Amino acid sequence: AQSVTQPDIHITVSEGASLELRCNYSYGATPYLFWYVQSPGQGLQLLLKYFSGDTLVQGIKGFEAEFKRSQSSFNLRKPSVHWSDAAEYFCAVGGGSQGNLIFGKGTKLSVKP
């Protein structure tokens, strides 16, 4: 069965520090992988997605993610975090005939000044 694991429930980083959020997936075929961000009281916004080609994917707001098939991972990174990046981040895997998304439980990011 498809599943997504985000091992870190809550991460705190200092403003200007680098960030890596972990995501591991389980999927039988080549997955479509997504990272979404959810700010308080808001819906989810797509940061980036991977479905083929270059395994390093660039997204909005300076985020990038790397697909590693051997590790079944799709970790999200940012070289320098801004206070406005504080939010909850969700990794998702999509696939199947209907394009359904399976979400992880999310990682809440706090940013220290």
Add this chain to the structure above:
Amino acid sequence: EAGVAQSPRYKIIEKRQSVAFWCNPISGHATLYWYQQILGQGPKLLIQFQNNGVVDDSQLPKDRFSAERLKGVDSTLKIQPAKLEDSAVYLCASSPLLGAAQETQYFGPGTRLLVL
């Protein structure tokens, strides 16, 4: 381009009452999704429409939840009767194509439901 609209934004009801949520997807989007997001969890798909037809409602508790998408545009999700465990944020999303797996889903702000 207007985003996905949802109303109401907040709703408080007592258990065993009924409640309805409304969603207006992005104009022209063929696929519409309803998700349930319980506190501390990721969104879980309840139902997916392509145009006005249901293509996946396998996780919809059909004894109390119902949904429709009139004329392939707006959609309503209803809960009757509500239970305490239905307290959650209900998210609506839409995407342009017919269930393409790599498609971006665009989410509305959600309706936060509290059942007392």
